Amino acid sequence: MFLRQDQFFVLTFNSNVPWDDMTGWQAFIDYANTGGSFLYYPDDSASRFDEYWLEDGGGSARNSSVISAWNPRMGARMLSSFELTLRKVPGGLSGL
Numbered sequence: 824m825f826l827r828q829d830q831f832f833v834l835t836f837n838s839n840v841p842w843d844d845m846t847g848w849q850a851f852i853d854y855a856n857t858g859g860s861f862l863y864y865p866d867d868s869a870s871r872f873d874e875y876w877l878e879d880g881g882g883s884a885r886n887s888s889v890i891s892a893w894n895p896r897m898g899a900r901m902l903s904s905f906e907l908t909l910r911k912v913p914g915g916l917s918g919l
Contacts, residue, residue, distance in 0.1 A: 880893035
């Protein structure tokens, strides 16, 4: 029996996110950790997108736990790094 095949997408930010942007990222993570879906645009100048859930925030605990798993690391020159694993919503919104 085949139910579905999940598609995962990993975003890696290696010491290139300004620490000043962390407030906005924290608001996003708080929303996504509640199970909220979001649209991901691979190119900000295009109209193509897919709907995803946050599967893992790259921290020491999984997002399914009570503790938020998101754990950005401060790097040189006030830049942070973190990794997010996204799971595509089956039958979710998509645009061409």
